[in-house]
Amino acid sequence: PSAVGAPGFHRVAPFALRNQRGETVTGDTLAGRIYVANFFFSSCNGICPKMLANLRRVQAAFAADHHVVLVSHTVAPAADTEAVLRRYADANGVLDGKWHLLTGPRDAIYDLARRSYFAEKRLGLERRPGEFLHTENMFLIDGNGRIRGVYNATLPADVDRAMDDIRALLREGHEAG
Secondary structure, eight states: OTTTTSTTOOOOOOOEEEOTTSOEEEHHHHTTSEEEEEEEOTTOOSSHHHHHHHHHHHHHHTTTOTTEEEEEEESOTTTOOHHHHHHHHHHTTOOTTTEEEEBOOHHHHHHIIIIISOOSSSTTOOOOTTOOOOOOEEEEEOTTSOEEEEEETTOHHHHHHHHHHHHHHHHHTGGGO
């Protein structure tokens, strides 16, 4: 806990993206709330369906707690328009206000993923600008925008651990920053 409050502790960079309802979601929108973030694309038939199933468990576990939300950033924003994300949300039980499916400029999403969430395993390696981002990681972010945990969203045991950590943050009062 003392290290988390230290000056200069890493925070997710400011962002402004659009959700499945066409609403702008920013870091300020999420301030004071605990959130789970991940990266996906709606037409993925690989790891994304497993992540979706596990994230639905997180949504269900915290459905009544307004301090906890989910944020899924598309890594294929040219295909995943707001309308596509709306249909995906409707088809997959994504609750408006509880779970934001975000799209926007590709460069902004990829920069956020790589420089703010450190979403890829190959940290520090140079990327070609067009290199595709695909990760099974999900990130637990506290009410101050700090990364508090990284989990494999395809593994139920890791998702259980993340939910335990969310409960611990709620008990500690970190949702209010």
